[in-house]
Amino acid sequence: MIPGGVQLSHVVFSLRTFAAAMLAYWIALSCGLSNPYWAAGTVYIIANPLSGAVTSKAVYRLGGTVIGAAMIVLLVPALSAAPVLLSAAIALWCGLCLFVSLLDRSPRAYVFMLGGYTVSLTGFTLVTDPASSFAVSVSRVEEIAIGILCAALLGRLILPQRAGPILATRVKGWLDNAARLSRAVLDGESDSAAARAERHRLAADAVALRAVTAQVGHEGPSARRLGERMEALQHRMVMVLPLLSELGDLRAARGTAPEPPQLALVRDWLAAPESEALAGADALQARLNAPADPGTWNGLLDQRLLARLSDLVALWTDCRLLRADIASGEVHALRRRLSARYRRASDLHTDYGMALLSALALVIVMGLGCTFWIWSGWSYAAGAVQMASILCSVLATIDNAVPVMKKVLGLMLLALALAFAYQFAILPMLDGFLPVAAALGLVLIPCGVLLAVPATWLTGFQISVNLIYMLTLKDQLSTNFDAFANAGLASLGGLILAMLTMAAMRSIGAERGARRLLRAGWDAVIEAATGPRRADPERIAARMLDRLGLAVPRLAALPATSALHSSDILRDLRVGQEVLALRQARDALPEAARQAATAVLTALATQYRTRRSGTPADPAALLPPLDQALRLLHATPGAPARSGRDALVGLRGALCPGAAPPDLPAPDHRRTA
Template sequence: MMVPGGIRFEHVLFSLKTFGAAMLAYWIALQSGLPNPYWAVGTVYIIVNPLAGGTTSRAVYRLAGTALGAVMIVVLVPNLVFSPLLLSLAIALWCGFCLFVSLLDRSPRSYVFMLAGYTVALTGFTLVNVPGTSFDVAVSRVEEIAIGILCAAVVSRVVFPQHAGPVLAHRVEGWLQNAATLTRDVLTGRSESAVLRNERHKLAADAVSLRGFTDQVAYEGAHGRGLAERMRALQQRMIAVLPLLSEIEDLLGALGRGGSHAPLTERVLEWLAFDADDAAEAQGEADALLAEIARLRQRLDDSAHSWDDLLALRLAGRLGELVEVWADCQVLRSDISSGETHALRRELATRHRQARALHVDYGMALRSALSVVIVVLVGCAFWIWSGWSYGAGIAQIGAILCCVLAAMDNATPVLRKVLSLMLFALAAAFLYKFALMPLIGSFYALVAALGLVLLPAGVLLAVPATWLMGFQISVNLIYMLMLDNQVSTDFSAFANASLATFGGLALAMITIATVRAVSAERSATRLLRSGWRAVSEVAAGSRRIDPELIAGRMTDRLGLIAPRLAMLPPESAVLEGDILRDLRVGLNILELQRIRRELPAAEQRPLDDLLRQIATLYRSGAAGTAERRRALASSLDRCLGDVLSDAGTPQRRLRDALVGLRGGACPGETPPAFAFPDWRVSA
C-alpha cells in the first residue's frame, strides 16, 4: 500500500479507531433491530476525520441534513407517488436547490444542504412501491445515521483524541515563517518578481486552507472555540500582509534598491530578525521603530520635491503599516500559544464576525445545480421507460456524485479514478458476499473478515493524498455488501445493483463533462472578473464596503485562483492579471472616498470624475489595457497636480492615496512630471 511519506503510527491508530467505531455502530444497529444497519457503518467512514473537531462538525451537520431530508421524503413521496413524472421532477428540483444553497455557503454547515438534497434521492426512490412506509423508513434512516454519528464522535473524542490545536499552531507557525521569508526577499530584492508573485499566491492559498481548518477547531468544545477566535483574529492581520508586500515590491522596483530609503529597509530587516522572549520587550521594539518611521515620514513630507520623493514617502508609510501588522501577528501568535487575551484580539475577532468575506460564484453554483437536476431526470426517465426495478439506482448514484464533486472545476478525471476504485470495491464485495460470508458463523468472525479490507482503507483515509482511495474503497464496499442481520447470496440482485451503480457513474460523468466542467483558465478568468466587478462597485460607491471585507474577499479569490494559475500555460493571458493589484486599487479607492467626504464641494468634483472613470474601466473587464491605463494615469496626474500646493491634512492624505492608486492601477506607466511648489506641511 503506497502512502506518501510512509505509514506512521497515527495513521494506524486512526484506522483502528474508525474500524472500532464502525463495528460498534453495526452491533448497536443490529441489537436495535434497525432494517438497514449498514447505514450506521457507512456513516462512520463518511464523517471520520483524523482531528476530533473535523469529525464532530461533519457529524452534527450530517445528522441535521439527514433529518431535513427525511422531512422532505415524508412530504414528497406519499403525495406524489401516483405521478412518477411529478415525483421525479420534485426530487430533482429539491436536489438542485439544496446543492445550489450549499455551494453558496463555503463553511462546514454547507454539508447540511447538500446531504438534505441527495438523501431524498437516495431514499425516496426506494419507497415508490411502498409509500405508506415513508415515515417509518425516514425515522429508521435518521436512527441508523445517528448511531453511526454518535459512535464515530465518541470514539474520536475518548480514544486517544487528536486535537487540532497543536496542528493548527504548527501550520500558523509555518505560514508566518514563509511570510517572513517573503518579506525579507521583497526588502532585499534577492528573488525575481515572478518568484515573489508565486510565493504570494501560495501564501494566499494557505490562508484560505487555514480558514477552513479553523472552522473545524471551533467544534472542539470551549477551548476549541477560544482557539478559533484567536485564529480568526490572526487571519485578519495575515490577510493584510499580502497587499502590503505587493506594493512595497513595486515601490522598491520604481525607486531602486540603493536610494535614500535603503537605511529604512535595513532597519525594518533588523527588526524582523529581532527575537524577544518577552512580549513587552518585542512591543517596545516595534513602537520604537514606528516612531522612527513617523519622524522619517515627517522629514520626507516637508521636503518632497519630486515624484520619487512621493514614492519614498509612500514607501515609508507602507513599511510602517507592515511593522504594525507584523507586531500584531506576534501578539496574536503569543495569544494562541499562551491562551492570553488582548484587546487587539477581541477587536479583530468582533470585526471578523461582523463581516466574514468569502467569494461566491452564483453562475457555477447554478450550473452545478442544473447538472444534478439533469442527472436525476434522465435517470428517472430511463427507470420509468425501461421498467427495470433497479433503474432508480442510476439516478441515486448519479445525484450523489454530482453533489459531492460539485466544487471541482472539472470532475471528469476524478470520476475516472472513482471508476477504477469502484471496480476494486465491486471485486472485493463479490468475494465477501459469495465466498467468505457464507462461511462466517458469528459476528466476531465477520468483524475479522471485514478488517482485512477496511483497516488498510482506514490508513488511506488518514492521509490527504490517498483520502479519495480510502473513502471510495471503504464506503463502496460497505454499501455494496448491504450488511444486514443475515447473509444474502442473491447473485441477480447483486449484479443488478452493481450495474445500476456503474450506470449512475457513467451518467454523472457524461453530464458533468457537458454541463459543469470548465477549464482552469476559464475558472481563473471568472475569479479575475469577479475581482474587477468588486473594484467597480467600490469605485461607483454603490454600497458601503468595509476595507477588511474587500481585503478578505479579494485574498480569498487569490487563494482560489493560485492553484489554477499553476495549471495554465506560460502564454495564457490570464497570468497577466493580478488580484493583489486589484485589491490595492480597491483599498485606495475606499481611502479616497473617506477623504472626499472631508473636502469642500468644489474639490470633490475631480475625485467624482476619477472614481467614475475607474468604475467604468473595471466594469468593462479590460482595466489592464495599455490605452486605458494611460488615460487613467493622466486623470490621476491631474488630480495629483491639483493637491500638491495644498498643505491641509485631508489633501496630504489624498495625495498619498492617489500615489498608491496610480501604482496599483497604472503599473509601468511613465512617471509624471510635476511643477512642485515650495511648500511645507506642519505635523
C-alpha cells in the first residue's frame, strides 16, 4: 500500500505514536477520568511525522476544545429543557465556527473548527444530565490535554523529525526546476504550452510548500527564524513565475531580430555556481541598466526585455542569498526587509461563497439528524449527528467530498469489524493493561505506518481513530452487544446522512472549482482597472499566484477538451500589474493621453466582465484603444508618459502576444531625452 515501501522512519514514527497513545491511556486511567480512550484517540488525531506539526495541531486542538467546553457549559444547562432550541443553537454554533475556520487557511483554522464540533460531540450526550455539563467538559479537556502532552513530549524526545531538512530539499528542487525553465525561456526553446504547464506546476508546488513552512515556527525560536526566512524566500520564488511568462512572450515577439547581448549574459549567470553568480550580480545589473533606444517598436520591446531581465536577476539574487541564509543560519538585512513586507493570511485566496455554503450544509445536516433524533426517540441517534458534524467539518475544504466519504464508509466498516472482534473475542480473554496494549498494537502499529505516508494517511487515520473510539475503552470492559450495535449503526447512519447532504448541496466538480478561482482572478483585474482605490501590486500578485496554485490540481483533473485549459492566470496577473502601473501614470498625463489611457482601462474591464459572464471575449478588440493610447504616449514627453507607455507595452504583450507590431510615430528625441 505504501509507495516506495516501508522505511525505518515510518516504523519509528508508528512506534512512537503507539507508545504515546498507550501512555496517555494509562495516565487517564490512573487519574480516574471518565473516558480515558479520548486521551489515546487524541494522540492518533494529532499524529504527524513532523514535530512542529504535532505541536501546532496539539496547541490548536487544546484551544478548540476549551472553546467548545465553554460553549457546552453556556448552552446545555440553559436549553436542555427545549431540545429543539438546543439543537438549533448547537447547529448554528458549529456552522459559524466552520465558516470562520474556512476563512483562515493557516493551521490556526483548526481552533475554530474544533471549537464547533466539540460542542456537538459532547453537548448532545448531556441533554439528559445537564447538571454534569461543567464536570464532563472539564474532564474532556483533561483527557485531551493528556493525549496532547504525551504526543508532544515523545515527539520531541524520541528521534524528532524537523521540517528544516525537508524544506531545504524541496526548495532546492523548486529553484533548480525554475532555473532550468528560466534558461529554456531565455533560449527560446520552450514550447509555450509546455512552458505554461511547467510554470503552473511550479506555482502549485509553491502553494504546497507553504503548508510545510507554516509548521516550522512551532519547533522553537530558531525554527521561527527559519520560518521567517522561508516565507521571505517563497515570496520571491513565486514572483519569478510571471516574469518568466512575460520573458517568453517578449522573446517570441522579437521574432528574428538579433537578440541583445545581455540575454546571453543572463543565461550564463543563471547557470553559474552560486558563489560566482552572487559575486557578479552587480556587474550584470549595470549591463542590464544600460540605456536603450525606444524609438521603434522593437526598441520598446528591447527596453522592456532588459528591464524584466534586470528584475529576474534581482529576484534570483534574493533567492540565492535567502537560501544561503537558511543553509548557514546567518541573517542578512534583505531577509528582514522581505519578512516585514510579506503578508501572510491577507495574501491568500478566500472564497466566502463556498465557506458560507459549507457552513449552511453543516447546519442542515445537523438539523436533519436532530429532527430524526427527537422524532424517533432513539437515544443513539445523537451519535449520527455527531459523526455527520465531524465529517462535514473536516471535509469542507474538498470540492467534492463524496468520493472520500465513500472510502471512509468502507474503512469505517473495517474498523467496526475490528472493534467487534476486539470487544467480544480478544479483550475478554485478557487481563491487565500490558496485555490489552499489546493486543491493540497488532492493529495500531501497522496503522501508524500508514499514517506516516500522505498517500495512505486516510486509511491509517480512519482505522486507528475509529477503532479506539468504537471500543470506548475504560477501566472496565463492556460486552453490551446492543450498545455496540446501536452506536455502530448511528455512526454509519451519520456518515450516510453527511454523504447525501454534501452530494446535494456542497459537491462541485473540478471544472466549477477551477472556474471560481479563475473568476476571482478576473475580478481582481476588474477591480484594478475600475476600483476607486489604488491596490497594492504585491498583494494582487500574491493572491493571484495563490489562486493559480489552487487551480492547477483542478485544471489537471479536467478533460483535455475543457476550455479552461486555455486560461492562464499568470497572464491575468501581468494584466493586473500593468493596469495598476497605467493608473498610477495616468493622473500626470496631458488630457488627450489621459483620456486614451482611461479608454484602455474601460475596454479592458469590459472584456474581463464578458469573460466572467461566460461569454467568449476577443482580445483583438482591445488592440485599437491600446494602439491609440500607445501612439499618443509614444509622442508625449516626460516620465509619466514613459511609465504609461511601458505599461501599455506590457498590456499588449499579455493580452495580444501574437499581434502585429503597432504603427508608431517617430518620437521627438529632443523632447523625450
